Amino acid sequence: MGxxxxxxxxxxxxxxxxxNVVGHVFAAPFIFxxxxxxxxxxxxxxxxxxTDYSLGSKMAVFVGLENFFKLFKxxxxxxxxxxxxxxxxxxxxxxxxxxxxVAFLLTRKSKMVTFYRSLYYVPSLVGGSVAVALxxxxxxxxxxxxxxxxxxxxxxxxxxxxxxALAIYPLILMxxxxxxxxxxxxxxxxxxxxxxxYEASEIDGANGFQRFFKITLPCLSPIILYNLIMQTxxxxxxxxxxxxxxGGGPNNATMLYALNVYNQAFKYNNMGYACAMSWVMLVxxxxxxxxxxxxxxxxxxxxxxx
Amino acid sequence: xxxxxxxxxxxxxxITGSLAGCGSQAENATADTQTDAPADANAxxxxxxxxxxxxxxxxxxxxxLRMAWWGSQDxxxxxxxxxxxxxxxxxxxxxxxxxxxxxxxxxxxKTLVASDEVWDVFQLGGNFPMYLDKICPLDEYxxxxxxxxSKISEANLKTTRETDGTQLGLTNGINTYGIAYDPAMFxxxxxxxxxxxxxxxxxxxxxxxxxxxxxxxxxSTFLTSDFIAGCSTYIGQxxxxxxxxxxxxxxxxxxxxxxxxxxxxxxxxxxxxxKGSYPDAGASAExxxxxxxxxxxxxxxxxxxxxxxxxxxxxxxxxQGRELALAPLPKVTAGGNSGALIQxxxxxxxSQDSEHKEAAAAFISWFENDIDCNNILQAERGIPANEDxxxxxxxxxxxxxxxxxxxxxxxxxxxxPKEYNVLSPDGQDQVQDNYLNYxxxxxxxxxxxxxxxxxxxxxxxxxxx
Numbered sequence: 001m002g003x004x005x006x007x008x009x010x011x012x013x014x015x016x017x018x019x020n021v022v023g024h025v026f027a028a029p030f031i032f033x034x035x036x037x038x039x040x041x042x043x044x045x046x047x048x049x050x051t052d053y054s055l056g057s058k059m060a061v062f063v064g065l066e067n068f069f070k071l072f073k074x075x076x077x078x079x080x081x082x083x084x085x086x087x088x089x090x091x092x093x094x095x096x097x098x099x100x101x102v103a104f105l106l107t108r109k110s111k112m113v114t115f116y117r118s119l120y121y122v123p124s125l126v127g128g129s130v131a132v133a134l135x136x137x138x139x140x141x142x143x144x145x146x147x148x149x150x151x152x153x154x155x156x157x158x159x160x161x162x163x164x165a166l167a168i169y170p171l172i173l174m175x176x177x178x179x180x181x182x183x184x185x186x187x188x189x190x191x192x193x194x195x196x197x198y199e200a201s202e203i204d205g206a207n208g209f210q211r212f213f214k215i216t217l218p219c220l221s222p223i224i225l226y227n228l229i230m231q232t233x234x235x236x237x238x239x240x241x242x243x244x245x246x247g248g249g250p251n252n253a254t255m256l257y258a259l260n261v262y263n264q265a266f267k268y269n270n271m272g273y274a275c276a277m278s279w280v281m282l283v284x285x286x287x288x289x290x291x292x293x294x295x296x297x298x299x300x301x302x303x304x305x306x
Numbered sequence: 307x308x309x310x311x312x313x314x315x316x317x318x319x320x321i322t323g324s325l326a327g328c329g330s331q332a333e334n335a336t337a338d339t340q341t342d343a344p345a346d347a348n349a350x351x352x353x354x355x356x357x358x359x360x361x362x363x364x365x366x367x368x369x370x371l372r373m374a375w376w377g378s379q380d381x382x383x384x385x386x387x388x389x390x391x392x393x394x395x396x397x398x399x400x401x402x403x404x405x406x407x408x409x410x411x412x413x414x415x416k417t418l419v420a421s422d423e424v425w426d427v428f429q430l431g432g433n434f435p436m437y438l439d440k441i442c443p444l445d446e447y448x449x450x451x452x453x454x455x456s457k458i459s460e461a462n463l464k465t466t467r468e469t470d471g472t473q474l475g476l477t478n479g480i481n482t483y484g485i486a487y488d489p490a491m492f493x494x495x496x497x498x499x500x501x502x503x504x505x506x507x508x509x510x511x512x513x514x515x516x517x518x519x520x521x522x523x524x525x526s527t528f529l530t531s532d533f534i535a536g537c538s539t540y541i542g543q544x545x546x547x548x549x550x551x552x553x554x555x556x557x558x559x560x561x562x563x564x565x566x567x568x569x570x571x572x573x574x575x576x577x578x579x580x581k582g583s584y585p586d587a588g589a590s591a592e593x594x595x596x597x598x599x600x601x602x603x604x605x606x607x608x609x610x611x612x613x614x615x616x617x618x619x620x621x622x623x624x625x626q627g628r629e630l631a632l633a634p635l636p637k638v639t640a641g642g643n644s645g646a647l648i649q650x651x652x653x654x655x656x657s658q659d660s661e662h663k664e665a666a667a668a669f670i671s672w673f674e675n676d677i678d679c680n681n682i683l684q685a686e687r688g689i690p691a692n693e694d695x696x697x698x699x700x701x702x703x704x705x706x707x708x709x710x711x712x713x714x715x716x717x718x719x720x721x722x723p724k725e726y727n728v729l730s731p732d733g734q735d736q737v738q739d740n741y742l743n744y745x746x747x748x749x750x751x752x753x754x755x756x757x758x759x760x761x762x763x764x765x766x767x768x769x770x771x
Binding site: 055076137141142159160161162163164167246247249250251252263266267268269 | 409412413416417419420436586587588589590591592732733735736739740742743746747750
């Protein structure tokens, strides 16, 4: 009997020490969270996308593709796509350029570098918060800081949030301002570039610009690809700024996609319709990501393929 | 190539993961309310049927009631003080309260409706038809004497009754709309003061004059009330008394046929925005509640109020050394319908999800009928429906409150249609947002006022399809 017990205990402990089991046990909290709070809701939203469903009602009536047909006749939806694309295509390149520039400046060997890096990272830490969005709203208000500076310099006051053409730019500026996380990744990438390349080029007589465009950029291109994709995805999902600062106005000029989804789901009580919108967004974002990947072979330099 | 496939998969996972971030909000809300659950679970031990004679449950079992409302800071302070009084009178009752701004309140309520976790006592306005499933009717408690309605007139009870006669809640107060204005600004600009019979033309003229002379907005933004002012009131003011209304009486269709009846109002609004006598969308977005309305900050000479808001802003302006006055709504024609209707401001309801419906009903009865409680609340939610309470309050009314009482008295003497409906159908929010956007489009010249009217009518009609 004793032997039996011992072997049982042995099998149990060897089972527990198995790499696969250990891995799954440690991953369990994440798996649980992912399944309950991401995977199941995603599946539910796919079902609701084909129904007429609102949060209050208990019944979801199956309507087939009606939600999707309705989308393309919805003026606000079309405008929100338009505005979101404008937002993404302006904000992301500016943000990445800025992040790369700052990261490049902060690769110098100086004792203050870590301090400056932390300092420039701060906006990203507080960036998603409502508080900063409220500050932004005040800065660009009719009697806000920017306008009083303009007036003092002798210019006309600008009605940022009252003008359809201008209203989106403060939001874009706020996104660009939060360049910290891309900057950190760029900085890490810059450190990885072997100094021998630079030394060799220096001996060959390359100037700073040549070194940057011929060595730094190509070596950094995989990191740029990563940042580009991550930032594009997160830009598509911008919500807080539009919700807090402009509420989508004036005349839907800042009606970013995520805000429109939120309005349909929680304000207008069309949960089914909002789910359909989310899935259209998924398709659009996947397509754009795919395009970025497809084009990446033309500009991403990979050492292994070298 | 394999590396790329992996990274592609990673990116896909990232997208779906982040999209889920949006999608799972309802789930999060459920989780939120579940963290509250332990407190309720303890209370759930209490017998569901506590034997009650008067207001206070006779049982000493601890009961936790959850309550929520929306409103201004003034309302939050007063309501919390009233709740504390109730808790001191009923030591076994604990009230967990939450308060929100109007929009946030309904966002939260919708998530709670979805998860069957609606607060035991909650506040609802004219949009209650959306939430009928969640309202526990009070008839049973009125019959058993838990809820005392002896001092509330039939007319006032009727404001919170379903068409089939079910008593859904008790009204927090009687209310109506008006225009609050600063007479000193009118005089300074040389604009004509609002009269009993003033028209929308007079309103526009006064606003334009004030803007020209003083460089401020003649009229502050009506915010979402512009829909009530423009679509509901403006339509009701036309034709014979009670001939037209924006939606029909049983909220199953439109109450008028010709979209062009809306055009003059939209045209006026657009003209005023162009002229600068009414705030554009950017400026409107700066006003988030009545306490930072442009009238209060001194950047406008008049604004639209639900009159229960008047004493609050009257006091704030009095502190600045200004004295506000209250004028009736402008009319379409001087001798025409006033369009002003006496209605319930909001009501308190018991939720179907409540485990302590009777205790909740007892609280509501106390809240509406107790004189001490209403001395704290000071009619901030509207003029109390209970006659004794109203008498007690008007005896000690402040100047701002007295103006409100007089105004409501005078409005209630106006001829009103025999039957009317101030409720809003499910879906009105979207019509309202679109309406405000169409006005912006008229301002920018994208569409004409007539087209804006057609579009608003089509949007509203679409609710019923």
